[in-house]
Amino acid sequence: xLQYRNFINALLLSLLLLGSSHLGAEVTASFVSETGYDKxxxxxxxxxxxxxxxxxxxxxxxxxxxxxxxxxxLSAIQHSKSMSLELIxxxxxxxxxxxxxxxxxxxxxxxxxxxxxxxxxxxxxxSHGMPEQVVSLMKPWAxxxxxxxxxxxxxxxxxxxxxxxxxxxxxxxxxxxxxxxxISVFDNLSRLEQxxxxxxxxxxLSEIPAQLEALKNAWLNSDLALLExxxxxxxxxxxxxxxxxxxxxxxxxxxxxxxxxxPRLDExxxxxxxxxxxxxxxxxxxxxLAQQGYTVTAVY
Numbered sequence: 229x230l231q232y233r234n235f236i237n238a239l240l241l242s243l244l245l246l247g248s249s250h251l252g253a254e255v256t257a258s259f260v261s262e263t264g265y266d267k268x269x270x271x272x273x274x275x276x277x278x279x280x281x282x283x284x285x286x287x288x289x290x291x292x293x294x295x296x297x298x299x300x301x302l303s304a305i306q307h308s309k310s311m312s313l314e315l316i317x318x319x320x321x322x323x324x325x326x327x328x329x330x331x332x333x334x335x336x337x338x339x340x341x342x343x344x345x346x347x348x349x350x351x352x353x354x355s356h357g358m359p360e361q362v363v364s365l366m367k368p369w370a371x372x373x374x375x376x377x378x379x380x381x382x383x384x385x386x387x388x389x390x391x392x393x394x395x396x397x398x399x400x401x402x403x404x405x406x407x408x409x410x411i412s413v414f415d416n417l418s419r420l421e422q423x424x425x426x427x428x429x430x431x432x433l434s435e436i437p438a439q440l441e442a443l444k445n446a447w448l449n450s451d452l453a454l455l456e457x458x459x460x461x462x463x464x465x466x467x468x469x470x471x472x473x474x475x476x477x478x479x480x481x482x483x484x485x486x487x488x489x490x491p492r493l494d495e496x497x498x499x500x501x502x503x504x505x506x507x508x509x510x511x512x513x514x515x516x517l518a519q520q521g522y523t524v525t526a527v528y
Contacts (some may be wrong), residue, residue, distance in 0.1 A: 246417040248499060265514040266453040268526030269504055270301055276521050279496030282308065283513065283524070285504030287447040289378070290385050294444065297389070300528045308499035311394035312492050313387060314410070314485075321407055328411045329370035336370070337364050341423050348430050355379075368422035370415040372429045390501050402492065404485045404502065413477050447504060450528055456508035479511040486516050493522065 269285040282304040287294055305311070315321060331337070338346040346364075349371050353363045356379055363371065394401050417425075429436075446454040485502060492498035507514050514524050 258390070265508065265512070265524070265526075267450050268452060268528065269447060269450045270298070270527040271507070271514060272305060272525045272527055273493060273500075273517060274523040275493055275496070279494065281493050281496055281498035281500065282527070283507065283517075284390075284499065285447075285452065285507045286386050286390070286501050287444065287504055288385055288387055289440075289444065290380065290382055291444060293448060295384060295386050295389050295406055298528060304527070305390075305393055305397065305399075305499050307497065308399060310400040310402060310492055310495070310499065311390065311498040312404055312489055312498060312500040312509065313391060314502055315407060315445050316401060316403045317388050317391055324407045325411075328407075328415070329367055330365045331367060334476070335403055337366055337368070341368055341420060341426065344429060345423065345430070349426065350457075352430055353435060367415075368419075368426040369417060370424070372426045373414075375429050375433065376440075378437070379382065394499075398418070399499070402488075403450040404488045404500075405481065407479070409484070413481075452508050455504055456512075478506060478509075482511055482516060486513060486520070490520075 271283045273281045273283050275281075284301060284304070331340075337349065341349070350360050350363055352375055355359075356374060358374075364499060392403065414422075425442060432439075443455070443458060446458065485506065489498070489500050502513065506512060509515065517524055
């Protein structure tokens with residue numbers, strides 16, 4: 229059962245940064261964003277009346293280099309009275325994730341993607357310890373998401389560690405979204421888009437580890453502009469309707485998150501953690517907060 233729980237964790241948490249984690253093939257050294265918020269994954273957010281809080285951009289992996297939190301992040305948590313995450317990682321959420329990634333309407337993977345792509349999916353998923361009887365009922369986007377991540381080992385993702393720290397310190401915890409809102413981004417993809425994304429993921433399986441390493445290195449270097457550039461490459465390569473997909477995956481969710489985090493920011497002493505990509509760009513949270521009159525300052 230452990231491998232199934234780890235699988236659900238990996239699937240769920242992978243929704244929160246890039247959607248699918250495979251990236252464009254080439255990465256150059258540096259980028260400059262349109263907003264000037266180029267460097268930093270931990271930001272101090274100050275309201276007009278002097279209430280201070282923190283906004284942290286996460287990456288949803290279990291790599292020890294990531295989960296070994298920087299002292300500045302630990303200090304920010306220590307000085308906070310609440311923690312807000314995109315979702316609260318509890319067992320009920322995992323059950324919802326399992327149901328959401330499976331066909332329950334009599335459909336099946338083979339009916340949707342055809343025999344050839346089905347067999348490729350079965351073979352690829354077997355390396356993740358998933359039996360055919362489970363894979364046969366999975367939706368294409370769910371398989372694509374799992375294959376786009378390293379095989380889970382401990383299940384101790386960064387988000388989960390943050391939540392544990394909040395509980396240990398007795399912080400009030402809040403969710404910025406509900407599961408149905410997040411999952412709709414993928415479930416609303418057309419059948420053709422899901423098939424295209426799955427096929428591309430299978431075609432690029434051998435390249436994904438290096439691409440994920442590039443993503444993690446950008447995060448470890450607090451290079452928000454590079455993360456934004458990698459996302460743009462990924463979206464352009466993955467779906468012909470990338471503008472609409474980006475709008476649903478990032479821009480619309482950013483507006484919802486902004487509205488729901490504002491009560492915490494007005495209280496002050498809040499620690500808010502969201503996928504790092506939600507911070508970047510004109511429609512990103514840093515720029516939106518500045519437009520709302522908050523002062524945002526990079527901590528590291």
